[in-house]
Amino acid sequence: MNKEQYYNLGRKLTKEERKELFKVYEEEKDEEVREILIEEHLYIAEILSKKYAGRGIDYEDIYQVASMGLIFAIDRYDLSKGYEFSSFATPTIIGEIKKHFRDKGWTIRVPRRIQELSKKINNAKSYLAQRDQKTPTAEDLAEYLNTTPEEILETIEASKVYTPQSLDISYDSGGDDKEINLTDLIGEDEKYFDKIEVNDFLEKSMKGLNEVERTILIDRYFNKKTQIAIAKKLDISQMTVSRIEKKVLEKMRKEIEKSMEV
Structure with missing residues (x-):
């Protein structure tokens, strides 16, 4: 089966067909074959991105990094080693994601009082939840710790800078048996903070x-979009799109490595 036929199958390739393509790519380094392999395995990047979602970094940013990790894995994969590609790609992609998380680590110094109150809040949440059999509200925490709801919310918000956590944490609203997310308590603008460094x-x-x-x-x-769609939009060949993409990704990879050395 030639490369054009692979493009026109209209279905996912079988395990044997993917192995055959990896052999072709290893021997010829054909950019069209590389593109097919990327399209066929993007689901791995998607699955791993979802695993790391909700940890303080936007899903789309994680997916982009995971996609780059997938491309690095395809370029480095050695079929003769006997490993399944998914087994080889997974740690490679996770490594890129973890490096991205480390790159985005905040260097803001959090006041000691915030750190101490944050520990008390965490302990109080566990105690009150067990005692009252419900998730404590900011008001419950404030009353128990002899402080104000505003200071509780300020500490929760600041502690995410010190130790990033999910914005999907829920609190009892205090009425109607409904829970509200942390994002509802600390304001809408907060969701943009995590995008600043990536942007x-x-x-x-x-x-x-x-x-x-x-x-x-x-x-x-x-x-x-696929390379084919982009090629049509720019009125250039798919091969040209693939070469430019590879050059741009390599340039960005070097930028990321350079930033990690600083």
Whole structure:
């Protein structure tokens, strides 16, 4: 089966067909084959991205990093070693995701009083939940710790900077037997904080790209378009899109490695 036929199958490839493509890519480094392999295995990046979602970094950012990790895994995979690609790709992708989380680690110094109150809040939540058989509200915590609800919420918000946590944490609303998310308590703008560093990195990286490179990067990893669709949009060959994408990803990978050394 030739490469064009693989593109026109209209279905997922079988395990043997994917192995055959890996052999072709290992021997020929054909960019079209690489593109097929990426499309066939993006589900791995998606699954792993969801696993790390809700930990203080936007899912889309995690998915982009996971997709880059997948491409690195495809480029490095050695079929002769006998490993299944998914077994090889998973730790590679997770490694990229964890490096991204480390890169985004906050360096803000949290006041000692916030750190101490945060520990008390965590202990109080466990105690009150067991005592009252319900999730304590900010008012419950404030009354138990002899402080104010505002200070409780301030500490919860600040502690996420010190130790990032999920914004999906729920609290009893105090009425109607409904729970509310932490995001409802601390304001809508907070959800944008985690995007600042990623956006800053992308903005700086984009400055070094030309219009075609920027279009390919945005359409490929933000709009999730295929190389074929992008090629039609730009009126260039799919091979050209693939080569430009590879060049841009390599440039961004070097930028990430450089930022980690600082």
